[in-house]
Amino acid sequence: MNVQRRTFLKVSAGAGFGLAFRLHAFATQQTAANFEPNAYIRIDSDNTVTLWVTRSEMGQGVRTNLPAALAEELEVDLDQVKLQQAMPGSRFKGIRLRTSGSGSSSATFMSLRRAGAAARAMLISAAAANWNVEPSSCTARSGAVIHAATGRHLRYGELAAAAAKQPVPENPPLKNPRQFRLIGKPLKRTDAPQIVRGTATYGLDVRVPGMLIAVMERAPFMGEGVAGFDPTKALAVPGVRHVVAIKSGIFGGVAVAADNTWAALKGRDALHIEWLPGPNRNFDSQEFIRKLEAEASAETPGYPIRRDGDAGSALANASPGQTLHALYEYPFQAHAPVETMNCVADVRPDSCELWLASQTPETAHQSAMRMLGLPPEAIKVHTTLLGGGFGRRLFVDYAEEAIELSKAIGKPVKLMWTRADDTRHGFFHPASVEKLSAVLGEGGTVSAWIHRSVGSDLSMFGLPSPDERKDQQRYAKDESPWGAFDTPYNFRHLKIDYVPVNSPVPTGSWRAVDYPSRVFGRESFLDEVAHALSKDPLQLRIDLLAPGDVLTLGEQEIDRGRMIRVLQASRSRSGWDTPFAAPAGRLGGRGLAVNIYHADSYMAQIAEVSVARDYSDIRVHRILCFFDCGLPINPAGLDGQVESGITWGLSATLHGKIDIREGRAVQQNYRDFAVMRLGQMPAIETHIIPTENPPGGFGEHPVPPVAPAVANAIFAATGKRMRRLPITPERLQSSMSRTEERT
Amino acid sequence: MADPQTATFNLTINGRKHSVSADPEMPLLWVLRDLLGFSGTKYGCGVGVCGACAVHRDGIAVRACQIPLRDAVGHRFTTIEGLSDAGDHPCQLAWVEEDVSQCGYCQAGMIMTAAALLHQNPHPTDAEIDAVMSDSVCRCGTYGRIRRAIHRAANGVAKS
Numbered sequence: 001m002n003v004q005r006r007t008f009l010k011v012s013a014g015a016g017f018g019l020a021f022r023l024h025a026f027a028t029q030q031t032a033a034n035f036e037p038n039a040y041i042r043i044d045s046d047n048t049v050t051l052w053v054t055r056s057e058m059g060q061g062v063r064t065n066l067p068a069a070l071a072e073e074l075e076v077d078l079d080q081v082k083l084q085q086a087m088p089g090s091r092f093k094g095i096r097l098r099t100s101g102s103g104s105s106s107a108t109f110m111s112l113r114r115a116g117a118a119a120r121a122m123l124i125s126a127a128a129a130n131w132n133v134e135p136s137s138c139t140a141r142s143g144a145v146i147h148a149a150t151g152r153h154l155r156y157g158e159l160a161a162a163a164a165k166q167p168v169p170e171n172p173p174l175k176n177p178r179q180f181r182l183i184g185k186p187l188k189r190t191d192a193p194q195i196v197r198g199t200a201t202y203g204l205d206v207r208v209p210g211m212l213i214a215v216m217e218r219a220p221f222m223g224e225g226v227a228g229f230d231p232t233k234a235l236a237v238p239g240v241r242h243v244v245a246i247k248s249g250i251f252g253g254v255a256v257a258a259d260n261t262w263a264a265l266k267g268r269d270a271l272h273i274e275w276l277p278g279p280n281r282n283f284d285s286q287e288f289i290r291k292l293e294a295e296a297s298a299e300t301p302g303y304p305i306r307r308d309g310d311a312g313s314a315l316a317n318a319s320p321g322q323t324l325h326a327l328y329e330y331p332f333q334a335h336a337p338v339e340t341m342n343c344v345a346d347v348r349p350d351s352c353e354l355w356l357a358s359q360t361p362e363t364a365h366q367s368a369m370r371m372l373g374l375p376p377e378a379i380k381v382h383t384t385l386l387g388g389g390f391g392r393r394l395f396v397d398y399a400e401e402a403i404e405l406s407k408a409i410g411k412p413v414k415l416m417w418t419r420a421d422d423t424r425h426g427f428f429h430p431a432s433v434e435k436l437s438a439v440l441g442e443g444g445t446v447s448a449w450i451h452r453s454v455g456s457d458l459s460m461f462g463l464p465s466p467d468e469r470k471d472q473q474r475y476a477k478d479e480s481p482w483g484a485f486d487t488p489y490n491f492r493h494l495k496i497d498y499v500p501v502n503s504p505v506p507t508g509s510w511r512a513v514d515y516p517s518r519v520f521g522r523e524s525f526l527d528e529v530a531h532a533l534s535k536d537p538l539q540l541r542i543d544l545l546a547p548g549d550v551l552t553l554g555e556q557e558i559d560r561g562r563m564i565r566v567l568q569a570s571r572s573r574s575g576w577d578t579p580f581a582a583p584a585g586r587l588g589g590r591g592l593a594v595n596i597y598h599a600d601s602y603m604a605q606i607a608e609v610s611v612a613r614d615y616s617d618i619r620v621h622r623i624l625c626f627f628d629c630g631l632p633i634n635p636a637g638l639d640g641q642v643e644s645g646i647t648w649g650l651s652a653t654l655h656g657k658i659d660i661r662e663g664r665a666v667q668q669n670y671r672d673f674a675v676m677r678l679g680q681m682p683a684i685e686t687h688i689i690p691t692e693n694p695p696g697g698f699g700e701h702p703v704p705p706v707a708p709a710v711a712n713a714i715f716a717a718t719g720k721r722m723r724r725l726p727i728t729p730e731r732l733q734s735s736m737s738r739t740e741e742r743t
Numbered sequence: 744m745a746d747p748q749t750a751t752f753n754l755t756i757n758g759r760k761h762s763v764s765a766d767p768e769m770p771l772l773w774v775l776r777d778l779l780g781f782s783g784t785k786y787g788c789g790v791g792v793c794g795a796c797a798v799h800r801d802g803i804a805v806r807a808c809q810i811p812l813r814d815a816v817g818h819r820f821t822t823i824e825g826l827s828d829a830g831d832h833p834c835q836l837a838w839v840e841e842d843v844s845q846c847g848y849c850q851a852g853m854i855m856t857a858a859a860l861l862h863q864n865p866h867p868t869d870a871e872i873d874a875v876m877s878d879s880v881c882r883c884g885t886y887g888r889i890r891r892a893i894h895r896a897a898n899g900v901a902k903s
């Protein structure tokens with residue numbers, strides 16, 4: 001089955017519509033003393049307000065921003081709201097619990113505001129009826145309804161039972177943003193006190209009575225299963241209880257369950273496993289990338305993504321001095337969250353309980369139903385805090401392994417992945433190559449832009465069938481690839497194609513999914529074009545976005561005017577028009593890149609970089625991030641997400657890649673899959689350009705512009721165009737001897 | 744029957760004695776997490792490169808994944824749960840105040856590393872903070888806030 005990725009990953013504005021329906025569905029289910037206007041909220045007679053959080057907390061602040069949206073409209077204090085993590089199944093049947101597409105806060109934000117406003121209206125009606133006054137003469141504040149004229153007031157808890165009998169308003173009036181107490185104010189994370197005391201519970205911290213701990217040896221070569229194994233030595237390790245072949249997960253393997261983690265690890269070391277000989281023992285990621293490059297330059301047609309004018313003829317008729325071509329390369333990348341994959345499963349003959357850090361608990365729920373043949377109500381899925389998600393936890397391979405294991409041994413078990421398991425057996429961000437060509441026009445214009453994007457389908461969603469592949473519009477209809485499809489610039493002739501080249505490597509969504517590689521190509525190449533035209537790269541972008549109109553692409557309405565305003569702000573507040581002063585003895589420069597994320601957030605980043613004269617060292621000094629993401633729900637959380645996303649982008653720009661040799665991922669941990677460290681961090685400045693547009697998400701948005709902004713700054717500093725990630729001093733030095741790196 | 748590979752050890756953790764019977768080679772990390780239930784000390788890599796498992800040994804930050812049980816005897820260990828009674832160590836307060844955490848998973852290790860740094864050097868410069876804290880990984884990228892929180896905590900340490 002091939003899920004349409006965009007609809008799966010991206011939250012559309014209507015994603016919270018389930019709530020309106022629930023407003024009625026739940027009015028009948030409450031007890032006499034409680035008020036449950038919908039599945040998300042309960043007000044108890046003791047004044048407690050409970051909010052069921054329908055997204056996973058992985059650092060993006062849902063357990064802060066969602067209660068704030070509710071508390072704002074319901075008129076209660078933030079600390080009055082108790083949080084419960086929503087569980088898939090009866091109460092939330094049919095309601096999305098998946099956390100992806102950077103939409104966690106934005107999608108549920110309006111739903112919760114409406115839910116809070118409806119509940120407030122019902123509480124006010126209940127109080128007004130009690131006092132026999134007009135509802136309009138009453139106000140709500142801090143968890144109570146007040147009748148100012150007579151000085152009377154009733155706590156929500158006292159009103160709960162009566163409020164439940166009030167009709168549910170269809171369109172409750174929302175608060176005027178000018179009266180917000182919480183939304184738009186900097187809020188601190190609600191989980192912070194537990195986190196700093198070490199009492200916050202992540203998946204790996206779950207313990208249930210009688211639980212064993214297991215690790216698993218997974219098939220080292222892609223696509224190979226277990227031919228046979230000898231458990232004798234493993235079972236001889238003190239504390240080891242079971243050794244079981246497991247078919248679930250990405251490629252299956254053998255699990256060792258023991259009294260503690262150490263015994264399980266020692267038992268695994270003692271295993272002897274024969275693997276089935278598979279076809280992928282020679283797979284090599286370097287060779288694969290060469291293949292992508294060949295496809296990028298091939299004449300074969302790709303899937304058409306965008307067509308304006310006739311770019312092909314424009315290119316064919318251009319004189320050689322008028323054209324520019326370049327290839328950009330993005331390697332395989334791992335997610336590498338600090339909390340490795342894990343799941344606690346307790347499978348009984350007629351029930352199953354799971355505890356896991358997941359971005360998609362409903363998928364784990366469905367897996368358990370399918371694997372165990374149990375009805376939905378027999379399965380409970382508890383979502384813990386996530387020690388990082390980044391798209392990796394949209395897949396539940398690790399839960400399926402744990403379910404199979406617990407069923408086989410008849411005991412509750414925590415299956416945990418080691419760091420090396422996690423680094424080597426991920427759903428990697430696919431390697432990709434972008435080929436870009438431009439025809440330069442008269443008077444510093446760009447007359448044609450041709451982008452041929454070569455990458456892979458994400459195997460975590462299932463590969464398209466041969467029939468599905470026949471549909472030439474399948475990618476364009478899905479508004480893919482992100483960053484190519486939604487190219488915002490106004491070119492007279494525009495041609496964008498996509499060429500999928502699949503490999504045996506498991507691939508999945510990474511932070512910002514398709515955007516990082518496509519935006520790296522698009523924004524680096526635009527910088528090349530600006531230099532070829534002797535134009536200021538910032539001004540060229542503004543010119544190409546003129547007249548600031550709205551570009552409608554599929555379901556997206558890209559407001560070029562918003563992007564222009566962000567660029568203008570970044571020019572005036574960054575010192576863009578003055579030279580960057582590098583530290584003495586070093587070469588320095590500024591680089592710019594922009595991206596529009598699904599038409600709802602508009603971002604420009606400016607990187608300030610210096611390079612040692614012998615290119616032995618690259619230092620990013622500062623990244624300025626300017627953006628309009630609509631109404632900022634929580635500016636403090638937003639700053640944090642920008643810092644987080646930029647750090648992620650820098651890790652990919654300067655350090656990270658996964659190599660696959662002889663069918664195995666080479667890297668094992670943070671030593672060889674390096675990520676940014678504190679001492680390498682630039683200053684990060686966030687400049688929000690607030691607008692009253694609906695709030696856009698922002699967890700992923702800061703990632704894509706980082707690499708091109710840094711690469712463009714390196715070009716400004718050195719005149720060297722770095723078209724492959726990661727950009728390391730070694731690669732920069734090897735470009736030193738060449739005048740042109742590659743064209 | 745007693746397992747020949749198991750021995751009994753007396754450990755001092757957060758000011759209290761704990762008797763543990765286990766493989767002498769078992770890393771302190773698993774002793775803490777699996778046997779004693781101190782789950783605030785996190786697993787991130789098991790090979791000493793991430794710092795998620797940082798604890799204090801006699802006041803110095805060490806990596807629990809790198810200390811075999813047999814070497815843990817005779818020292819006083821502090822975990823994040825024992826850093827303060829009420830969650831009010833200057834680092835804990837500063838971490839909340841600066842809103843450092845994203846996913847939060849790495850932060851117990853970060854706080855333990857920072858607290859030991861401040862114990863030895865109550866007013867570290869940025870360069871001194873970088874030198875010590877660059878051995879720890881935060882995949883969520885909270886580094887700027889960690890640095891700010893350490894400076895804030897340093898002022899708190901100085902005041903108290």
Ligand code: FES
Pocket residue numbers: 785786787788789790791792793794795796797806807808809
């Ligand atoms: S778990 Fe000990 S340093 Fe990573």
Ligand code: FES
Pocket residue numbers: 059338387388844845846847848849850880881882883884885
């Ligand atoms: S806060 Fe997530 S790893 Fe540091």
